[in-house]
Amino acid sequence: MKSLGSTRRTFAPWADPxxxxxxxxxxVSKRFGDFAAVDNLSLDIxxxxxxxxxxxSGCGKTTLLRMLGGFERPTSGRILLDGQNMLGIPPxxxxxxxxxxxYALFxxxxVEGNIAFGLKQEGMPKAEIAxxxxRMLKLVKLESFAKRKPHQLSGGQRQRVALARSLAKRPKVLLLDEPLGALDKKLREETQFELVDLQYELGLTFMVVTHDQEEAMTMADRIAVMDKGQVEQVAPPQEIYEAPASRFVADFVxxxxxxxxxxxxxxxxxxxxxRSGLAFDIADSGDASPGETAWLAVRPEKVRISRERPEVQNAIDGEVWDIAYFGDMTVYNVRLDDGRVVKASTINSLRRLEDALTWHDRAWISFSADAGVVLTR
Incomplete structure (x- = not known):
C-alpha cells in the first residue's frame, strides 16, 4: 500500500483550478431567531x-455539519453534494x-445488531447484511466482540462500533461530530491515526467537527477555522499554523x-x-504598508531564551515569571519590564540541564527576522 505520508503530501485538489x-x-446562513449560527458562509470540500x-463552542461548526446531514434546514443559501442540491432531501x-x-448505540x-440496524431498515437481504x-467488524478490529452489548465495551470499543455502523451503509460522506471526545488522551491519539488510515483505505470523504486543534492538525488534509458563524481561514494544517490569516486564527491554533x-x-x-520603542526586524511585511498598525505573531518554539544577550536585533530581556515542565519540553513565561509576558519553549533533548534558568532569573528572549508572521487584522 502506498505510504499515507506521501499520499497526503501530493493530495491537493483544492490547488487544481x-x-x-x-x-x-x-x-449558507442559519438563524435561530435573531442569532446567526452560520452567517453567509461559502465553502468547498x-x-x-x-x-x-x-x-x-457556538461558532457554528456543528450547525454546518447538521445542515449537510439534513438535520437542520438552511435559512438561506444552497448546499450541493456531488452537484445535487440537498434542499428538501431528508437525512x-x-x-x-x-x-x-x-455514539447513540442501542x-x-x-455489537453486530447495532451495525446491522441501518441495513435492515433499508431492506437489504439477510445474507448481504451478514x-x-x-466486513465492518474486521475493519474496526472487533470480530471477537460481535455478541457483546454496549455496556460490556470500553469507550474506545463503543466508538468503533458507532464508526462501523456509520460506515456500513457505504455513504459518500461520513460526518463526525466530536468523534473522539469521550476517549482518554492516549486512546484518542491512537484513534486519530486509525481514522486517517481508515479514511484512506475506504476512499471516502470525511468531515469532522472538533474544538481540539491537535486533533484537527493530526487528521485533516485541510482545516476551516470558524468564528461567529463564519470561516476565518481554510488551509492545510501547516499553513494554518505557520501562516495564520488573522490574529484570531493565530491565537486559536x-x-x-x-x-x-x-x-x-x-x-x-x-x-x-x-509601543515601547523596540524595533523588530522582519523578513516579510506581508500586506502591511509603512505607517500601518500591524501585529507580529511569533510562536513560542521559535523564541530562544538565554542568560546572555544574543547578538541579534530581535532581543529583549526580562524576568522568568513562570515555568511549565511537560517532560519533552519546557515553557518559560518571561515578564518584560513593561509588564508584558512572552512565552519561549525549549525541547528537553538532554536528561539533565546544568545551570538551568529558574523562577525570577533575568533572561534574554530572542528570535530571527523570519520567525514571525505580520498580520493586519
Missing part, C-alpha cells in the same frame, strides 16, 4: 478529503451518514506571542516598531 468541489456551501471544522435519503458525539442490541457486518506596533521601512529592511 479544474477540480470540482464534491461538497459546496453557497452563501473535495472528494476523498479529510476535512475538519475547527472552532470554539435518510442523503448519501451521507453521521456519527454523533454520544443498549439492548449486540457479509457486510462481518496553538500558543502565540503577539507584538503590536507600526510598520516602518529602514535601509536594512522592514521593521515593526512596538
Amino acid at each position: 479544474d477540480a470540482k468541489p464534491f461538497i459546496r456551501f453557497e452563501n 473535495y472528494e476523498r478529503e479529510f476535512f475538519a471544522l475547527l472552532g470554539a 435518510h435519503r442523503r448519501p451521507v451518514n453521521m456519527m454523533f458525539q454520544s 443498549p439492548h442490541m449486540t 457479509e457486510r457486518v462481518q 496553538g500558543s502565540i506571542n503577539m507584538f503590536e506596533g507600526t510598520l516602518i521601512r529602514e535601509a536594512g529592511g522592514p521593521q515593526l516598531k512596538d
